[in-house]
Amino acid sequence: MEMNCQRAEELITALADHELSELEREDIAAHLRDCSGCRLRYQQELALKSELRTVRDATRAPARLREKILHDRRIFSPAPTGLAHRFLRPALIAAPLVLLLLPLLYFMGPAGQPIALIAVRTHEKIVKGELFVASGGSPQEIKARLSESVGDAFAPMTYDLSAIKMTAVAGAPLEWHGRKILATIYQGGGATITCYTFPGGDRDVPPKVDVFYDPDKKAEFYLYSRDGINLVFHREGKLICILVSRLPMPELLGIARKS
Amino acid sequence: MAHLDDLYRIAAHLGHGPGEAEDLVQETYARALASYRQFEPGTRLKAWLAKILHNLFYDRYRRAKRVISLDDREAGGCGEKLSAVAPGPLENLLRAERSEKIGAAVARLPDEFRMAVVLVDLGDLSYAEAAEILSCPVGTVRSRLSRARQLLRQQLSDYVLDDENEKKTWK
Numbered sequence: 001m002e003m004n005c006q007r008a009e010e011l012i013t014a015l016a017d018h019e020l021s022e023l024e025r026e027d028i029a030a031h032l033r034d035c036s037g038c039r040l041r042y043q044q045e046l047a048l049k050s051e052l053r054t055v056r057d058a059t060r061a062p063a064r065l066r067e068k069i070l071h072d073r074r075i076f077s078p079a080p081t082g083l084a085h086r087f088l089r090p091a092l093i094a095a096p097l098v099l100l101l102l103p104l105l106y107f108m109g110p111a112g113q114p115i116a117l118i119a120v121r122t123h124e125k126i127v128k129g130e131l132f133v134a135s136g137g138s139p140q141e142i143k144a145r146l147s148e149s150v151g152d153a154f155a156p157m158t159y160d161l162s163a164i165k166m167t168a169v170a171g172a173p174l175e176w177h178g179r180k181i182l183a184t185i186y187q188g189g190g191a192t193i194t195c196y197t198f199p200g201g202d203r204d205v206p207p208k209v210d211v212f213y214d215p216d217k218k219a220e221f222y223l224y225s226r227d228g229i230n231l232v233f234h235r236e237g238k239l240i241c242i243l244v245s246r247l248p249m250p251e252l253l254g255i256a257r258k259s
Numbered sequence: 260m261a262h263l264d265d266l267y268r269i270a271a272h273l274g275h276g277p278g279e280a281e282d283l284v285q286e287t288y289a290r291a292l293a294s295y296r297q298f299e300p301g302t303r304l305k306a307w308l309a310k311i312l313h314n315l316f317y318d319r320y321r322r323a324k325r326v327i328s329l330d331d332r333e334a335g336g337c338g339e340k341l342s343a344v345a346p347g348p349l350e351n352l353l354r355a356e357r358s359e360k361i362g363a364a365v366a367r368l369p370d371e372f373r374m375a376v377v378l379v380d381l382g383d384l385s386y387a388e389a390a391e392i393l394s395c396p397v398g399t400v401r402s403r404l405s406r407a408r409q410l411l412r413q414q415l416s417d418y419v420l421d422d423e424n425e426k427k428t429w430k
Contacts, residue, residue, distance in 0.1 A: 013405040017379065019386045048408055051361050051415065052380040058358045061267035065281045074289040210296060248288060249295035254304040
């Protein structure tokens with residue numbers, strides 16, 4: 001069916017937005033070849049989109065809004081202070097010698113406690129500065145040192161969190177119930193995420209938790225919250241990954257699903 | 260903080276004033292945290308947050324039948340956006356002026372058209388995501404966007420159509 005210019009109008013809008021089906025694209029392409037008026041309309045559509053992008057790019061959330069959200073106790077607890085703040089400050093990344101020279105220590109988890117609970121409590125200790133973590137070095141160096149600490153039997157799960165301005169700033173090899181656990185601490189924007197990686201299986205799935213199934217990854221994510229701290233637990237092959245943070249659960253889940 | 264800028268962009272063009280926009284975004288994060296169990300795996304987090312924000316806006320401003328005057332929208336809706344553009348070189352000033360006029364043109368659109376432009380063009384959401392948020396078919400989003408952009412082109416002909424001949428063709 002031959003297309004008229006009136007019908008082409010909507011298709012031109014959708015064409016500029018890359019929202020057409022293949023069939024529709026072919027239809028409008030054929031019409032544009034024959035109709036100079038609609039070709040001009042398409043150019044105008046692209047020009048307008050470009051102008052709207054200018055408005056979009058010029059609009060940024062003000063810094064005071066970030067501050068307000070970070071201090072909203074419904075969303076975040078107060079930012080870490082004191083020892084934890086000093087240990088995890090990104091500025092200390094510039095001190096790789098700390099990581100290179102200090103022996104790697106294992107930390108025992110309290111006997112008998114479920115892993116999810118240990119993960120939450122360990123995260124709290126790290127944030128409060130009650131548990132030593134080796135800071136310094138690039139994320140790659142932190143990963144290499146952690147892998148080395150377990151004889152390269154496995155490597156810590158890593159995340160590119162640059163989009164939310166977070167980066168790996170520290171690492172710690174731990175031991176819970178005789179099992180070796182690698183903890184990577186990410187920090188940025190006043191938030192902290194602890195990522196635990198260890199070999200495991202179904203028996204490690206925390207009981208009484210919410211489960212989300214990701215159809216794209218064909219993976220289950222187990223969600224657990226305690227005292228305002230959120231935890232997302234999932235398996236990647238033979239490895240278990242646990243993310244713990246005071247970030248909102250949807251945000252933490254989104255990060256876990258990007259692993 | 261995931262999607263903060265995108266949510267703020269949407270709020271700044273839905274609400275009427277920087278303070279209102281900030282409040283909308285802050286409340287959106289609080290509501291998302293309280294209802295994270297409703298998040299459906301396989302869907303985009305940004306779209307889910309945008310829906311919460313839109314519903315919040317709807318609850319506050321539409322159901323209360325609060326009148327948003329054109330003057331309010333022009334005075335406040337885009338003010339925060341402009342503050343993000345640093346004053347200084349002529350180029351920045353021209354860009355700010357251009358951005359102001361485009362923002363004002365968006366604010367003048369009828370609500371249903373404005374919503375489509377705000378979600379798709381400023382919030383960077385897909386047609387399907389915008390349709391989900393607006394509770395309408397994807398085809399409706401497409402036709403509203405098409406109509407909205409026609410109106411914007413008419414208002415912004417000085418910017419969108421630089422060539423005199425093109426202006427005549429269009430008009």
